[in-house]
Amino acid sequence: MSKIDLDRAWDLHPQVSVRPEPFGALLYHFGTRKLSFLKDRTLLEVVNGLRDAPSARAACAAAGVTDPDLPRYNAALSALVQSSMVVERTAP
Numbered sequence: 001m002s003k004i005d006l007d008r009a010w011d012l013h014p015q016v017s018v019r020p021e022p023f024g025a026l027l028y029h030f031g032t033r034k035l036s037f038l039k040d041r042t043l044l045e046v047v048n049g050l051r052d053a054p055s056a057r058a059a060c061a062a063a064g065v066t067d068p069d070l071p072r073y074n075a076a077l078s079a080l081v082q083s084s085m086v087v088e089r090t091a092p
């Protein structure tokens with residue numbers, strides 16, 4: 001799986017619903033009917049922060065992701081892109 005570019009702007013797909021859970025969250029894509037589990041509360045913070053952050057890297061930093069942990073979050077975000085839960089944000 002290829003990694004996403006953390007220096008680009010990303011957001012949840014408009015058809016994705018997020019339901020916070022004690023373990024992290026459930027993401028449901030109404031278009032594809034796919035369900036994804038976020039097993040990490042910090043990853044949930046990153047995903048929720050994508051909309052307002054100028055880049056995925058900035059969303060990670062705002063959620064407290066440290067440089068040594070960045071590859072793990074890049075892989076998690078890449079998986080969410082592969083499943084169409086997260087999409088690249090285009091300029092308005």
